[in-house]
Amino acid sequence: MTEPIIAEVALPVPVDRCFYYSVREGMELSVGDYVRVPFGNRVAVGIITTMRRGPTPDMELKDIGDRIPLPPVQRPLMEFLKWVSNYNIMPIGMVLKMVLGGVIAAKSCMFGTQEYKRCVPTGDGHGLSASAELSGEQLKACDQIVGRLSGFSVTVLDGKTGSGKTEVYCTAIAKLLHSCLDAQILILLPEIVLATQLMKRVHNYFAGYNPVEWHSGLTAKKRRENWLAITYGASSIVVGARSALFLPFKNLKLIVVDEEHESSFKQDCGIIYNARDMSIVLAKQLGVPVVLCSATPALETMHNVHQGKYHHVVLKQRFGEAVMPDIAVVDMRKDQLLREWLSSGLHDKIASTLAKGNQAMLFLNRRGYARLVLCKKCGYKISCPNCCTWLTEHKRLDGLLCHYCAYSCAVPQQCPDCTKHNTMTPYGVGVERVAEGIKELVPKAKVAIISSDVSTKRITRAIEQIMEGEVNVIVGTQIIAKGHNFPKLTLVGVIDADLGMGNSDLRATEKTYQLLHQVSGRSGRFEEKGEVVLQTHGPESPVIQSLLSCEREDFYSAELHSRKVTDMPPYTRLVAIIVSGKEEFRVVDVSKDIVADLSRHITVWGPAPAPMSLVNGVHRYRMLIKTRSIMAVRKILAECRDRYTKLGRVKVVIDVDPVNFA
Numbered sequence: 001m002t003e004p005i006i007a008e009v010a011l012p013v014p015v016d017r018c019f020y021y022s023v024r025e026g027m028e029l030s031v032g033d034y035v036r037v038p039f040g041n042r043v044a045v046g047i048i049t050t051m052r053r054g055p056t057p058d059m060e061l062k063d064i065g066d067r068i069p070l071p072p073v074q075r076p077l078m079e080f081l082k083w084v085s086n087y088n089i090m091p092i093g094m095v096l097k098m099v100l101g102g103v104i105a106a107k108s109c110m111f112g113t114q115e116y117k118r119c120v121p122t123g124d125g126h127g128l129s130a131s132a133e134l135s136g137e138q139l140k141a142c143d144q145i146v147g148r149l150s151g152f153s154v155t156v157l158d159g160k161t162g163s164g165k166t167e168v169y170c171t172a173i174a175k176l177l178h179s180c181l182d183a184q185i186l187i188l189l190p191e192i193v194l195a196t197q198l199m200k201r202v203h204n205y206f207a208g209y210n211p212v213e214w215h216s217g218l219t220a221k222k223r224r225e226n227w228l229a230i231t232y233g234a235s236s237i238v239v240g241a242r243s244a245l246f247l248p249f250k251n252l253k254l255i256v257v258d259e260e261h262e263s264s265f266k267q268d269c270g271i272i273y274n275a276r277d278m279s280i281v282l283a284k285q286l287g288v289p290v291v292l293c294s295a296t297p298a299l300e301t302m303h304n305v306h307q308g309k310y311h312h313v314v315l316k317q318r319f320g321e322a323v324m325p326d327i328a329v330v331d332m333r334k335d336q337l338l339r340e341w342l343s344s345g346l347h348d349k350i351a352s353t354l355a356k357g358n359q360a361m362l363f364l365n366r367r368g369y370a371r372l373v374l375c376k377k378c379g380y381k382i383s384c385p386n387c388c389t390w391l392t393e394h395k396r397l398d399g400l401l402c403h404y405c406a407y408s409c410a411v412p413q414q415c416p417d418c419t420k421h422n423t424m425t426p427y428g429v430g431v432e433r434v435a436e437g438i439k440e441l442v443p444k445a446k447v448a449i450i451s452s453d454v455s456t457k458r459i460t461r462a463i464e465q466i467m468e469g470e471v472n473v474i475v476g477t478q479i480i481a482k483g484h485n486f487p488k489l490t491l492v493g494v495i496d497a498d499l500g501m502g503n504s505d506l507r508a509t510e511k512t513y514q515l516l517h518q519v520s521g522r523s524g525r526f527e528e529k530g531e532v533v534l535q536t537h538g539p540e541s542p543v544i545q546s547l548l549s550c551e552r553e554d555f556y557s558a559e560l561h562s563r564k565v566t567d568m569p570p571y572t573r574l575v576a577i578i579v580s581g582k583e584e585f586r587v588v589d590v591s592k593d594i595v596a597d598l599s600r601h602i603t604v605w606g607p608a609p610a611p612m613s614l615v616n617g618v619h620r621y622r623m624l625i626k627t628r629s630i631m632a633v634r635k636i637l638a639e640c641r642d643r644y645t646k647l648g649r650v651k652v653v654i655d656v657d658p659v660n661f662a
Contacts, residue, residue, distance in 0.1 A: 003053045007064060009037055009046040010081075012100055016091040016638065018049050022061040029064065032072030034104065036065040045104050047073050047096065071231055073099065073248050076285040081246075083281055087630055088273050089638050089654045098246035098271060102220070103227040135320075138168050141313045145172040145291055148311065149179075149254065152284050156260075156305055157293040159315030161521020162322055162485075165293045166198070168315070169256050170205050172291070176254055177209060177236060183253035184230070187239045188275055190264035192217045193459050194483040198258070199239045206237055214240030214247060217456055242267060242275030245282060253288050255279045259482050260292040260301060261514055263507075266659040274657060295521060296514040299507075299563065302556055303570040318525070325492070325523040325530030327548055329539045339437050341429040346493045346533045347441060353491040354444045354472050358528070361474040362438065363481065363519045364431050364495040367451050368392040371428025373400060373411060380417035382424070388614040394453075395432045405616035434495060435475045442473070450476035481519040490530045492523040497536040497544060504611065505661050506568055510559055513543045520547065569657070573630055575637065576658040577623040578610065581650035584619040590650045591621040594640055601636055602627065612662045622661075630656055 005023035021037055023029055033048045043065065081099065085092040134142060145155055145168070159165045173185050187202070189195045192215045202211045212226040212235045229235040233250030240247075242265055245255075257265070257276050265275040276292070283290040292301060292310070304310045318324060328345075335343040341364075353360045372390035374381045382391050384402040391400035391409070399410045414421045426433070435447045448462040448471040459479070465471045466486055474480060474489075500512045516534070524530020536544055546555035564571050577594060581587045591607035598604045606623035613620055627633050641652045 003055060005051060005053055006061070007035075007048050008050045009035060009064070010049050010096050011037070011039060011044050011046040011093055012097040013039075013044070013093040014091050015093050016085070016642075018092070019046075020059075020061055021064045023051070024063050027064065027067075029067055030072060032074060032078060034068040034070050034073070036068065038062045038065065045100065047078070047099070049078060068104065070104075071248070071250060077248060077282075080278075080282045080285045083285070084273060084278055086634060087281075088271075088656050089630075089634050089641070090271060090273070094271050095246075098243055099248055101214075101223060101227050101243070101247065103224050134164070134167060134171060135317070137315060137317055138164050138171075138319070141315055142168050142171045142175075144311070144313045145169065145289075146175050148289050149176055151289070152287050153289045154280055154283075154304070154310040155289065155291050155313055156297055156301055156310050157291055157313050157315070158297055159293075159295060160318055160324065161295045161518065162318040162525040163295070163315035164319035165295075165315060166201065166258070167319070169258075169291055169293060170202070173237070173254065173256075174205070177206075180253060182233060182251050183236065184233065184249050184251050185237050185254045185256065186244060186247075186249070186252060186279075187237065187256045187258060188242060188244060188265070188279060189239065189258050189483070190241070190262035191479060191483075192241060192456055193479060194259070195239050195241060196456060196460060197463070197483060202237055202239055209236035210234060211237035211239060214238055214244040216241070216243075242273075245275050245279055252282075252286055254291070255283050255288065256291045256293065258293045261294045261296050261298040262482070263511065263659045266657075268655060268658070268660045272653070272655050274659070277657070296517045296552070299510055299556065299559055300570040303560060320526070322525055322527065323529055324550070325520060325532045327520060327532045327534065327550075329544060329548060330533060330535045331539050332535050332537050338441060341434065341495050341535075342437060342441070343535055346535060349491055349531065349533055350438070350442055350445070350473070350493065353531075354442065356490075357488070358490040359466065359472045359474065359486060359488045360491040360493065361476070361480065361486075361489055361519075361522055362434055362493045362495055363476060363478075364429065364434055365478050365499055365515065366428075366430045366496075367394075367403065367453050367477055368401065368430035369395040369432035369436075370426030370430055372426075373424050374427050375415040375418060375420065375423045376425045377420045377423045378415060378418040380415055382412070382416070386614070386617045388612060392430065393426050395436070404612065429495070431475050431477060435473075438473055438475065445473045446471050447473045447475060450474060450480050452477060452479050478515055478519075480522070481515055484522060485525055486522065487526045489522055490524050490528050492520055492530070492532045494519065494532070494534045497534040498538055498541075501538075501541065501543065506563075507659070509543060513546060513555060516543065516547055517552070567626070573627050573656075574658055575625040575627065575630065575633065576655040576661070577604075577606075577625070577637075577641075578620060578653045578655065579607070579623075579644075579650055580618045580620045580653070582618060583649065586649050587619045587621050590644050590647070590652070591623065594644060594652070595623060597640055598623075598625070598636065602633055610662065624658075 007021050007023050008018040010018045031048050081095050085095045157165050199213050230247050260276050280290050305312045330343045330345050338347050350360050370393040372381050373393050384407050387404045394401050401408045415423050435449050438445050520532040579587050579591045595604045604623050607621045610620040610622045644652050
């Protein structure tokens with residue numbers, strides 16, 4: 001008697017194992033196929049991970065329902081999913097959800113047999129319809145990337161802001177498509193707004209190759225259309241946010257990670273992973289190259305360059321006639337102030353810039369109108385009832401808002417503590433307050449606010465108004481610091497260059513330097529030379545001095561030395577454990593038990609209340625582990641998480657290579 005065929009099926013459920021099913025006689029299936037299977041009292045969609053003939057496990061197996069008519073998931077992607085699951089200590093079922101992309105559901109898999117045919121390329125025969133002619137330096141950089149397209153490699157495209165990195169990698173993409181017509185390319189970006197803006201350029205360059213987007217801002221219908229186009233190979237180029245890394249490409253040949261230094265590539269809730277780091281793993285599985293692009297590469301990236309693991313391609317010059325802007329520092333302790341946040345020097349620069357018909361950008365990485373509202377009689381501050389933070393005033397919302405749980409309320413007419421009337425006053429400045437003040441002080445100012453709490457649609461419209469000259473002063477948060485090219489923008493004013501440097505985050509100095517370097521780079525990207533004004537209370541700080549001297553490598557060397565002395569990444573690995581729950585005493589007890597369990601095997605720091613120790617009514621405690629190898633500790637950490645999670649009433653989360661320490 002022929003032994004039955006047993007299939008292991010991965011299902012999008014939060015467990016770290018696959019499930020056994022039997023294959024009916026005559027059913028044609030293979031590894032990587034999408035299948036519908038009975039799961040409990042429902043039907044689920046999964047992917048076959050292995051198939052074998054042999055005796056059934058000691059249980060009665062259910063039959064696979066049917067195969068979904070889609071191209072199978074390729075083996076390298078299957079291996080990648082397992083690697084992501086193992087390294088990030090995440091259940092394989094949770095990782096599988098990323099592949100399904102919210103597109104395939106058990107009750108709506110009516111894909112039919114439609115064939116997706118490749119669009120015929122248009123343009124100049126290289127797939128590049130319209131692009132500026134590259135400089136000699138850019139051509140050399142492009143040739144170095146093209147020379148490594150035949151196998152796995154990591155290339156760091158390290159170019160000054162405005163040096164034309166996008167043009168370089170787009171030209172390399174065009175050459176790849178010319179030599180391999182069925183190739184697919186993935187371009188990852190850290191923000192949806194950046195993906196939307198780049199998509200316009202990609203459409204111009206590669207209109208004949210059906211480029212598509214992938215991010216959470218797409219409608220369900222558009223996600224389905226794009227997912228199918230990618231799966232069938234009908235789209236050659238995908239521009240997307242971090243989740244695009246898990247799409248089932250038919251023939252992925254190149255991955256580009258733009259703004260690779262951005263912490264937004266790290267997803268720190270739900271399925272926790274770093275898309276930049278995982279892109280390198282996927283590329284290695286596929287045997288294809290990765291290009292990491294940035295004007296301010298991450299310290300970890302530069303460490304790998306110094307170790308000889310990554311190739312380093314440098315663009316030293318801005319594109320065309322553009323030159324780097326002049327940088328000036330205003331000491332807010334000494335300069336005359338027109339407002340608590342505005343020096344007379346920056347005000348005069350704004351006025352003269354607008355008088356010339358140019359544009360100015362004012363950068364402040366704080367949303368809303370005021371950081372908090374307090375009583376000027378008794379000092380009472382209005383805090384969130386659900387979180388350990390103050391409420392931020394938002395004029396646009398006509399009230400107070402918590403940036404963690406979204407709790408909102410009106411500004412009270414009397415102090416909740418001393419009951420005095422009309423004593424509540426805003427304290428600290430946000431972008432709305434800056435915009436209001438500029439309108440009062442600079443009559444010619446036509447102001448637009450761009451921040452993360454503004455919809456993508458409104459941001460896109462604001463960018464159009466800037467390009468059309470309808471706006472001449474841009475006030476924004478870090479969302480405006482990268483990826484945007486405004487021809488008439490010749491002045492950047494940083495309202496508070498010290499913001500962010502006081503954080504306990506081990507990367508606080510690095511992040512501040514990168515952010516200020518990037519926002520400074522928005523100025524003077526075309527013919528007219530730009531200016532940058534940094535308002536600071538600490539002009540002697542290493543970050544400010546490095547920006548003034550333009551000696552980036554000295555800053556990087558000092559930071560790497562500091563990390564080495566303290567034995568911090570990139571010289572070691574960190575793993576954070578976050579325990580959370582409604583009842584603080586349970587959170588504390590479980591945290592202490594975890595430390596006691598783990599301390600028999602590894603060194604654990606903590607437990608301690610998280611910097612954000614209460615979020616939306618949930619208490620949070622953190623522990624930190626330092627290790628040379630994640631794989632050496634993954635098993636014990638996974639077992640510990642599962643054991644304490646099963647007890648209920650608390651949640652245990654493991655964050656490998658943490659970026660956010662809140």
